[in-house]
Amino acid sequence: MKTEESSVPIRVGIISDTHGVLREDVKEVLRTCSHIIHAGDMDRSFIVSELTPIGKLYAVRGNCDGEWASSYLDTYPFSIGGVKFFLIHNRKKVPYPRPKVDVIVFGHSHKYFYEKKDxxxxxxxxxxxxRRFxxxxxxxVMTIQNGSYEVEKITFGSEEEDARKLSKENSLSIAMIQKILTSMQKGKQINQIAKELSLxxxxxxxxxxxxxxxxGVNAEGIYNKMEVNRINE
Structure with a gap:
Protein backbone atom coordinates (compact mmCIF):
# COMPACT_ATOMS: atom_id res chain seq x y z
CA MET A 1 0.00 0.00 0.00
CA LYS A 2 1.35 3.42 -0.92
CA THR A 3 0.30 6.86 0.20
CA GLU A 4 1.19 10.17 -1.36
CA GLU A 5 3.51 12.62 0.32
CA SER A 6 1.81 15.24 2.45
CA SER A 7 2.84 18.86 2.87
CA VAL A 8 0.83 18.93 6.10
CA PRO A 9 2.71 17.44 9.08
CA ILE A 10 1.43 14.00 10.11
CA ARG A 11 2.04 12.90 13.70
CA VAL A 12 2.42 9.18 14.26
CA GLY A 13 2.43 7.70 17.76
CA ILE A 14 4.62 4.59 17.94
CA ILE A 15 4.25 2.19 20.87
CA SER A 16 4.88 -1.44 21.75
CA ASP A 17 4.64 -4.01 24.53
CA THR A 18 1.79 -2.40 26.45
CA HIS A 19 0.94 -5.80 28.00
CA GLY A 20 -2.59 -4.92 29.00
CA VAL A 21 -1.75 -1.47 30.38
CA LEU A 22 -2.60 1.76 28.56
CA ARG A 23 -1.43 4.61 30.75
CA GLU A 24 -3.29 7.91 30.73
CA ASP A 25 -0.09 9.86 30.01
CA VAL A 26 0.50 7.63 26.98
CA LYS A 27 -3.03 8.29 25.74
CA GLU A 28 -2.49 12.03 26.17
CA VAL A 29 0.43 11.86 23.74
CA LEU A 30 -1.45 9.61 21.33
CA ARG A 31 -4.36 12.05 21.21
CA THR A 32 -2.00 14.50 19.49
CA CYS A 33 -1.43 11.94 16.71
CA SER A 34 -3.60 10.95 13.76
CA HIS A 35 -1.92 7.56 13.29
CA ILE A 36 -0.85 4.94 15.85
CA ILE A 37 1.62 2.10 15.33
CA HIS A 38 1.69 -0.76 17.84
CA ALA A 39 4.52 -3.28 17.46
CA GLY A 40 2.79 -6.11 19.30
CA ASP A 41 2.26 -7.62 22.74
CA MET A 42 -0.90 -5.63 23.28
CA ASP A 43 -1.85 -8.59 25.50
CA ARG A 44 -5.50 -7.56 25.96
CA SER A 45 -8.19 -6.79 23.38
CA PHE A 46 -9.29 -3.64 25.20
CA ILE A 47 -6.02 -2.01 24.14
CA VAL A 48 -7.28 -2.07 20.55
CA SER A 49 -10.70 -0.82 21.63
CA GLU A 50 -9.12 2.18 23.35
CA LEU A 51 -6.65 2.98 20.58
CA THR A 52 -8.91 2.84 17.52
CA PRO A 53 -11.04 5.88 18.45
CA ILE A 54 -7.86 7.95 18.91
CA GLY A 55 -6.25 7.42 15.51
CA LYS A 56 -5.78 5.03 12.61
CA LEU A 57 -4.19 1.91 14.07
CA TYR A 58 -1.47 -0.22 12.49
CA ALA A 59 -0.65 -3.26 14.63
CA VAL A 60 0.94 -6.69 14.53
CA ARG A 61 0.61 -9.69 16.78
CA GLY A 62 3.28 -10.27 19.44
CA ASN A 63 4.30 -13.48 21.18
CA CYS A 64 2.09 -12.62 24.19
CA ASP A 65 -1.01 -11.88 22.13
CA GLY A 66 -3.50 -14.74 22.42
CA GLU A 67 -6.26 -16.10 20.23
CA TRP A 68 -8.17 -12.83 20.41
CA ALA A 69 -5.43 -11.33 18.21
CA SER A 70 -5.52 -14.09 15.58
CA SER A 71 -6.75 -11.61 12.95
CA TYR A 72 -3.52 -9.60 13.28
CA LEU A 73 -0.57 -10.50 11.07
CA ASP A 74 2.99 -11.16 12.23
CA THR A 75 4.29 -8.58 9.74
CA TYR A 76 2.65 -5.52 8.25
CA PRO A 77 4.04 -3.34 5.42
CA PHE A 78 2.32 0.01 4.94
CA SER A 79 2.96 3.66 4.10
CA ILE A 80 2.10 6.93 5.80
CA GLY A 81 2.67 10.25 4.08
CA GLY A 82 5.08 8.74 1.57
CA VAL A 83 7.19 6.98 4.22
CA LYS A 84 7.30 3.19 3.85
CA PHE A 85 7.11 1.11 7.03
CA PHE A 86 7.63 -2.54 7.86
CA LEU A 87 6.11 -3.53 11.21
CA ILE A 88 7.07 -6.68 13.15
CA HIS A 89 7.24 -7.62 16.83
CA ASN A 90 10.61 -9.36 17.03
CA ARG A 91 13.56 -7.87 15.17
CA LYS A 92 15.18 -11.30 14.87
CA LYS A 93 12.30 -12.40 12.65
CA VAL A 94 12.68 -9.65 10.04
CA PRO A 95 12.87 -11.56 6.73
CA TYR A 96 15.91 -11.61 4.49
CA PRO A 97 16.42 -10.05 2.03
CA ARG A 98 15.34 -7.01 4.00
CA PRO A 99 12.11 -5.26 3.00
CA LYS A 100 12.65 -2.22 0.78
CA VAL A 101 11.28 0.34 3.20
CA ASP A 102 12.27 3.53 4.99
CA VAL A 103 11.49 2.44 8.55
CA ILE A 104 11.40 -0.93 10.31
CA VAL A 105 9.44 -0.74 13.57
CA PHE A 106 9.74 -3.56 16.09
CA GLY A 107 9.37 -4.23 19.82
CA HIS A 108 9.79 -7.25 22.11
CA SER A 109 12.89 -6.15 24.06
CA HIS A 110 11.11 -3.36 26.00
CA LYS A 111 14.15 -1.17 25.28
CA TYR A 112 14.17 1.95 23.12
CA PHE A 113 16.36 1.60 20.04
CA TYR A 114 17.05 4.03 17.20
CA GLU A 115 19.56 3.30 14.46
CA LYS A 116 19.87 4.26 10.82
CA LYS A 117 21.64 1.67 8.72
CA ASP A 118 21.94 1.54 4.94
CA ARG A 131 7.16 -0.68 34.49
CA ARG A 132 9.74 -3.47 34.74
CA PHE A 133 12.82 -3.88 36.91
CA VAL A 141 6.36 10.20 18.02
CA MET A 142 7.24 10.54 14.35
CA THR A 143 6.37 13.68 12.41
CA ILE A 144 6.12 13.11 8.66
CA GLN A 145 6.10 15.91 6.11
CA ASN A 146 6.90 15.93 2.39
CA GLY A 147 8.09 12.33 2.53
CA SER A 148 10.63 13.01 5.29
CA TYR A 149 10.37 12.34 9.00
CA GLU A 150 11.66 13.30 12.42
CA VAL A 151 11.44 11.10 15.52
CA GLU A 152 11.01 12.23 19.11
CA LYS A 153 11.59 9.88 22.02
CA ILE A 154 9.04 10.27 24.82
CA THR A 155 9.97 9.09 28.33
CA PHE A 156 7.31 8.79 31.01
CA GLY A 157 7.44 9.48 34.76
CA SER A 158 10.38 8.31 36.79
CA GLU A 159 10.21 5.33 39.11
CA GLU A 160 9.87 7.74 42.04
CA GLU A 161 6.95 9.58 40.43
CA ASP A 162 5.11 6.32 39.82
CA ALA A 163 5.87 5.24 43.36
CA ARG A 164 4.49 8.47 44.84
CA LYS A 165 1.26 8.10 42.88
CA LEU A 166 0.79 4.49 43.94
CA SER A 167 1.61 5.18 47.58
CA LYS A 168 -0.92 7.99 47.68
CA GLU A 169 -3.62 5.71 46.28
CA ASN A 170 -2.84 2.98 48.81
CA SER A 171 -1.87 4.98 51.96
CA LEU A 172 1.22 2.81 52.24
CA SER A 173 2.94 2.54 55.64
CA ILE A 174 6.42 1.46 56.71
CA ALA A 175 4.88 -1.59 58.36
CA MET A 176 3.18 -2.61 55.12
CA ILE A 177 6.39 -2.10 53.14
CA GLN A 178 8.15 -4.38 55.64
CA LYS A 179 5.48 -7.04 55.08
CA ILE A 180 6.08 -6.79 51.35
CA LEU A 181 9.85 -7.13 51.83
CA THR A 182 9.42 -10.10 54.17
CA SER A 183 7.19 -11.87 51.66
CA MET A 184 9.66 -11.05 48.89
CA GLN A 185 12.51 -12.57 50.90
CA LYS A 186 10.45 -15.74 51.31
CA GLY A 187 10.38 -16.05 47.53
CA LYS A 188 6.72 -15.22 47.05
CA GLN A 189 5.58 -13.88 43.70
CA ILE A 190 4.30 -10.33 43.25
CA ASN A 191 0.70 -11.35 42.52
CA GLN A 192 0.66 -13.64 45.55
CA ILE A 193 1.96 -10.89 47.83
CA ALA A 194 -0.58 -8.42 46.44
CA LYS A 195 -3.44 -10.85 47.04
CA GLU A 196 -2.36 -11.71 50.58
CA LEU A 197 -1.91 -8.06 51.58
CA SER A 198 -4.87 -6.70 49.57
CA LEU A 199 -2.65 -4.34 47.57
CA GLY A 216 20.61 -2.45 51.54
CA VAL A 217 17.61 -0.13 51.61
CA ASN A 218 15.14 -0.92 54.41
CA ALA A 219 11.40 -0.36 54.70
CA GLU A 220 11.83 3.15 56.08
CA GLY A 221 14.21 4.02 53.26
CA ILE A 222 11.70 2.84 50.67
CA TYR A 223 8.96 4.76 52.48
CA ASN A 224 11.01 7.96 52.36
CA LYS A 225 11.91 7.37 48.73
CA MET A 226 8.24 7.16 47.87
CA GLU A 227 7.68 10.40 49.80
CA VAL A 228 4.53 9.20 51.48
CA ASN A 229 4.81 11.73 54.30
CA ARG A 230 4.82 14.68 51.90
CA ILE A 231 1.90 13.33 49.90
CA ASN A 232 -0.32 12.67 52.93
CA GLU A 233 0.19 16.12 54.48
Missing part, protein backbone atom coordinates in the same frame (compact mmCIF):
# COMPACT_ATOMS: atom_id res chain seq x y z
CA UNK A 119 19.25 4.17 4.57
CA UNK A 120 16.76 2.35 6.81
CA UNK A 121 15.68 3.44 10.29
CA UNK A 122 15.40 0.60 12.80
CA UNK A 123 13.11 1.82 15.57
CA UNK A 124 11.98 0.14 18.78
CA UNK A 125 9.79 2.53 20.80
CA UNK A 126 10.36 0.51 23.98
CA UNK A 127 7.58 -0.40 26.39
CA UNK A 128 5.05 2.09 27.74
CA UNK A 129 2.93 -0.35 29.74
CA UNK A 130 3.80 -1.79 33.13
CA UNK A 134 14.93 -2.21 34.26
CA UNK A 135 14.71 0.75 31.96
CA UNK A 136 12.32 3.61 31.36
CA UNK A 137 8.80 3.61 29.98
CA UNK A 138 9.08 5.05 26.48
CA UNK A 139 7.36 5.57 23.16
CA UNK A 140 8.15 7.53 20.01
CA UNK A 200 -2.31 -3.44 43.91
CA UNK A 201 0.18 -5.72 42.16
CA UNK A 202 1.75 -2.64 40.59
CA UNK A 203 2.44 -1.19 44.04
CA UNK A 204 4.03 -4.42 45.27
CA UNK A 205 6.12 -4.57 42.11
CA UNK A 206 7.31 -1.00 42.69
CA UNK A 207 8.38 -1.70 46.28
CA UNK A 208 10.20 -4.87 45.20
CA UNK A 209 11.90 -3.05 42.35
CA UNK A 210 13.20 -0.32 44.65
CA UNK A 211 14.49 -3.00 47.03
CA UNK A 212 16.30 -4.78 44.20
CA UNK A 213 17.75 -1.67 42.57
CA UNK A 214 18.84 -0.10 45.89
CA UNK A 215 20.71 -2.87 47.77
Missing amino acids: GVLWLNPGSCGR YGDLTMA QAELVETVCRIAVTHP
Whole structure:
Protein backbone atom coordinates (compact mmCIF):
# COMPACT_ATOMS: atom_id res chain seq x y z
CA MET A 1 0.00 0.00 0.00
CA LYS A 2 1.35 3.42 -0.92
CA THR A 3 0.30 6.86 0.20
CA GLU A 4 1.19 10.17 -1.36
CA GLU A 5 3.51 12.62 0.32
CA SER A 6 1.81 15.24 2.45
CA SER A 7 2.84 18.86 2.87
CA VAL A 8 0.83 18.93 6.10
CA PRO A 9 2.71 17.44 9.08
CA ILE A 10 1.43 14.00 10.11
CA ARG A 11 2.04 12.90 13.70
CA VAL A 12 2.42 9.18 14.26
CA GLY A 13 2.43 7.70 17.76
CA ILE A 14 4.62 4.59 17.94
CA ILE A 15 4.25 2.19 20.87
CA SER A 16 4.88 -1.44 21.75
CA ASP A 17 4.64 -4.01 24.53
CA THR A 18 1.79 -2.40 26.45
CA HIS A 19 0.94 -5.80 28.00
CA GLY A 20 -2.59 -4.92 29.00
CA VAL A 21 -1.75 -1.47 30.38
CA LEU A 22 -2.60 1.76 28.56
CA ARG A 23 -1.43 4.61 30.75
CA GLU A 24 -3.29 7.91 30.73
CA ASP A 25 -0.09 9.86 30.01
CA VAL A 26 0.50 7.63 26.98
CA LYS A 27 -3.03 8.29 25.74
CA GLU A 28 -2.49 12.03 26.17
CA VAL A 29 0.43 11.86 23.74
CA LEU A 30 -1.45 9.61 21.33
CA ARG A 31 -4.36 12.05 21.21
CA THR A 32 -2.00 14.50 19.49
CA CYS A 33 -1.43 11.94 16.71
CA SER A 34 -3.60 10.95 13.76
CA HIS A 35 -1.92 7.56 13.29
CA ILE A 36 -0.85 4.94 15.85
CA ILE A 37 1.62 2.10 15.33
CA HIS A 38 1.69 -0.76 17.84
CA ALA A 39 4.52 -3.28 17.46
CA GLY A 40 2.79 -6.11 19.30
CA ASP A 41 2.26 -7.62 22.74
CA MET A 42 -0.90 -5.63 23.28
CA ASP A 43 -1.85 -8.59 25.50
CA ARG A 44 -5.50 -7.56 25.96
CA SER A 45 -8.19 -6.79 23.38
CA PHE A 46 -9.29 -3.64 25.20
CA ILE A 47 -6.02 -2.01 24.14
CA VAL A 48 -7.28 -2.07 20.55
CA SER A 49 -10.70 -0.82 21.63
CA GLU A 50 -9.12 2.18 23.35
CA LEU A 51 -6.65 2.98 20.58
CA THR A 52 -8.91 2.84 17.52
CA PRO A 53 -11.04 5.88 18.45
CA ILE A 54 -7.86 7.95 18.91
CA GLY A 55 -6.25 7.42 15.51
CA LYS A 56 -5.78 5.03 12.61
CA LEU A 57 -4.19 1.91 14.07
CA TYR A 58 -1.47 -0.22 12.49
CA ALA A 59 -0.65 -3.26 14.63
CA VAL A 60 0.94 -6.69 14.53
CA ARG A 61 0.61 -9.69 16.78
CA GLY A 62 3.28 -10.27 19.44
CA ASN A 63 4.30 -13.48 21.18
CA CYS A 64 2.09 -12.62 24.19
CA ASP A 65 -1.01 -11.88 22.13
CA GLY A 66 -3.50 -14.74 22.42
CA GLU A 67 -6.26 -16.10 20.23
CA TRP A 68 -8.17 -12.83 20.41
CA ALA A 69 -5.43 -11.33 18.21
CA SER A 70 -5.52 -14.09 15.58
CA SER A 71 -6.75 -11.61 12.95
CA TYR A 72 -3.52 -9.60 13.28
CA LEU A 73 -0.57 -10.50 11.07
CA ASP A 74 2.99 -11.16 12.23
CA THR A 75 4.29 -8.58 9.74
CA TYR A 76 2.65 -5.52 8.25
CA PRO A 77 4.04 -3.34 5.42
CA PHE A 78 2.32 0.01 4.94
CA SER A 79 2.96 3.66 4.10
CA ILE A 80 2.10 6.93 5.80
CA GLY A 81 2.67 10.25 4.08
CA GLY A 82 5.08 8.74 1.57
CA VAL A 83 7.19 6.98 4.22
CA LYS A 84 7.30 3.19 3.85
CA PHE A 85 7.11 1.11 7.03
CA PHE A 86 7.63 -2.54 7.86
CA LEU A 87 6.11 -3.53 11.21
CA ILE A 88 7.07 -6.68 13.15
CA HIS A 89 7.24 -7.62 16.83
CA ASN A 90 10.61 -9.36 17.03
CA ARG A 91 13.56 -7.87 15.17
CA LYS A 92 15.18 -11.30 14.87
CA LYS A 93 12.30 -12.40 12.65
CA VAL A 94 12.68 -9.65 10.04
CA PRO A 95 12.87 -11.56 6.73
CA TYR A 96 15.91 -11.61 4.49
CA PRO A 97 16.42 -10.05 2.03
CA ARG A 98 15.34 -7.01 4.00
CA PRO A 99 12.11 -5.26 3.00
CA LYS A 100 12.65 -2.22 0.78
CA VAL A 101 11.28 0.34 3.20
CA ASP A 102 12.27 3.53 4.99
CA VAL A 103 11.49 2.44 8.55
CA ILE A 104 11.40 -0.93 10.31
CA VAL A 105 9.44 -0.74 13.57
CA PHE A 106 9.74 -3.56 16.09
CA GLY A 107 9.37 -4.23 19.82
CA HIS A 108 9.79 -7.25 22.11
CA SER A 109 12.89 -6.15 24.06
CA HIS A 110 11.11 -3.36 26.00
CA LYS A 111 14.15 -1.17 25.28
CA TYR A 112 14.17 1.95 23.12
CA PHE A 113 16.36 1.60 20.04
CA TYR A 114 17.05 4.03 17.20
CA GLU A 115 19.56 3.30 14.46
CA LYS A 116 19.87 4.26 10.82
CA LYS A 117 21.64 1.67 8.72
CA ASP A 118 21.94 1.54 4.94
CA GLY A 119 19.25 4.17 4.57
CA VAL A 120 16.76 2.35 6.81
CA LEU A 121 15.68 3.44 10.29
CA TRP A 122 15.40 0.60 12.80
CA LEU A 123 13.11 1.82 15.57
CA ASN A 124 11.98 0.14 18.78
CA PRO A 125 9.79 2.53 20.80
CA GLY A 126 10.36 0.51 23.98
CA SER A 127 7.58 -0.40 26.39
CA CYS A 128 5.05 2.09 27.74
CA GLY A 129 2.93 -0.35 29.74
CA ARG A 130 3.80 -1.79 33.13
CA ARG A 131 7.16 -0.68 34.49
CA ARG A 132 9.74 -3.47 34.74
CA PHE A 133 12.82 -3.88 36.91
CA TYR A 134 14.93 -2.21 34.26
CA GLY A 135 14.71 0.75 31.96
CA ASP A 136 12.32 3.61 31.36
CA LEU A 137 8.80 3.61 29.98
CA THR A 138 9.08 5.05 26.48
CA MET A 139 7.36 5.57 23.16
CA ALA A 140 8.15 7.53 20.01
CA VAL A 141 6.36 10.20 18.02
CA MET A 142 7.24 10.54 14.35
CA THR A 143 6.37 13.68 12.41
CA ILE A 144 6.12 13.11 8.66
CA GLN A 145 6.10 15.91 6.11
CA ASN A 146 6.90 15.93 2.39
CA GLY A 147 8.09 12.33 2.53
CA SER A 148 10.63 13.01 5.29
CA TYR A 149 10.37 12.34 9.00
CA GLU A 150 11.66 13.30 12.42
CA VAL A 151 11.44 11.10 15.52
CA GLU A 152 11.01 12.23 19.11
CA LYS A 153 11.59 9.88 22.02
CA ILE A 154 9.04 10.27 24.82
CA THR A 155 9.97 9.09 28.33
CA PHE A 156 7.31 8.79 31.01
CA GLY A 157 7.44 9.48 34.76
CA SER A 158 10.38 8.31 36.79
CA GLU A 159 10.21 5.33 39.11
CA GLU A 160 9.87 7.74 42.04
CA GLU A 161 6.95 9.58 40.43
CA ASP A 162 5.11 6.32 39.82
CA ALA A 163 5.87 5.24 43.36
CA ARG A 164 4.49 8.47 44.84
CA LYS A 165 1.26 8.10 42.88
CA LEU A 166 0.79 4.49 43.94
CA SER A 167 1.61 5.18 47.58
CA LYS A 168 -0.92 7.99 47.68
CA GLU A 169 -3.62 5.71 46.28
CA ASN A 170 -2.84 2.98 48.81
CA SER A 171 -1.87 4.98 51.96
CA LEU A 172 1.22 2.81 52.24
CA SER A 173 2.94 2.54 55.64
CA ILE A 174 6.42 1.46 56.71
CA ALA A 175 4.88 -1.59 58.36
CA MET A 176 3.18 -2.61 55.12
CA ILE A 177 6.39 -2.10 53.14
CA GLN A 178 8.15 -4.38 55.64
CA LYS A 179 5.48 -7.04 55.08
CA ILE A 180 6.08 -6.79 51.35
CA LEU A 181 9.85 -7.13 51.83
CA THR A 182 9.42 -10.10 54.17
CA SER A 183 7.19 -11.87 51.66
CA MET A 184 9.66 -11.05 48.89
CA GLN A 185 12.51 -12.57 50.90
CA LYS A 186 10.45 -15.74 51.31
CA GLY A 187 10.38 -16.05 47.53
CA LYS A 188 6.72 -15.22 47.05
CA GLN A 189 5.58 -13.88 43.70
CA ILE A 190 4.30 -10.33 43.25
CA ASN A 191 0.70 -11.35 42.52
CA GLN A 192 0.66 -13.64 45.55
CA ILE A 193 1.96 -10.89 47.83
CA ALA A 194 -0.58 -8.42 46.44
CA LYS A 195 -3.44 -10.85 47.04
CA GLU A 196 -2.36 -11.71 50.58
CA LEU A 197 -1.91 -8.06 51.58
CA SER A 198 -4.87 -6.70 49.57
CA LEU A 199 -2.65 -4.34 47.57
CA GLN A 200 -2.31 -3.44 43.91
CA ALA A 201 0.18 -5.72 42.16
CA GLU A 202 1.75 -2.64 40.59
CA LEU A 203 2.44 -1.19 44.04
CA VAL A 204 4.03 -4.42 45.27
CA GLU A 205 6.12 -4.57 42.11
CA THR A 206 7.31 -1.00 42.69
CA VAL A 207 8.38 -1.70 46.28
CA CYS A 208 10.20 -4.87 45.20
CA ARG A 209 11.90 -3.05 42.35
CA ILE A 210 13.20 -0.32 44.65
CA ALA A 211 14.49 -3.00 47.03
CA VAL A 212 16.30 -4.78 44.20
CA THR A 213 17.75 -1.67 42.57
CA HIS A 214 18.84 -0.10 45.89
CA PRO A 215 20.71 -2.87 47.77
CA GLY A 216 20.61 -2.45 51.54
CA VAL A 217 17.61 -0.13 51.61
CA ASN A 218 15.14 -0.92 54.41
CA ALA A 219 11.40 -0.36 54.70
CA GLU A 220 11.83 3.15 56.08
CA GLY A 221 14.21 4.02 53.26
CA ILE A 222 11.70 2.84 50.67
CA TYR A 223 8.96 4.76 52.48
CA ASN A 224 11.01 7.96 52.36
CA LYS A 225 11.91 7.37 48.73
CA MET A 226 8.24 7.16 47.87
CA GLU A 227 7.68 10.40 49.80
CA VAL A 228 4.53 9.20 51.48
CA ASN A 229 4.81 11.73 54.30
CA ARG A 230 4.82 14.68 51.90
CA ILE A 231 1.90 13.33 49.90
CA ASN A 232 -0.32 12.67 52.93
CA GLU A 233 0.19 16.12 54.48
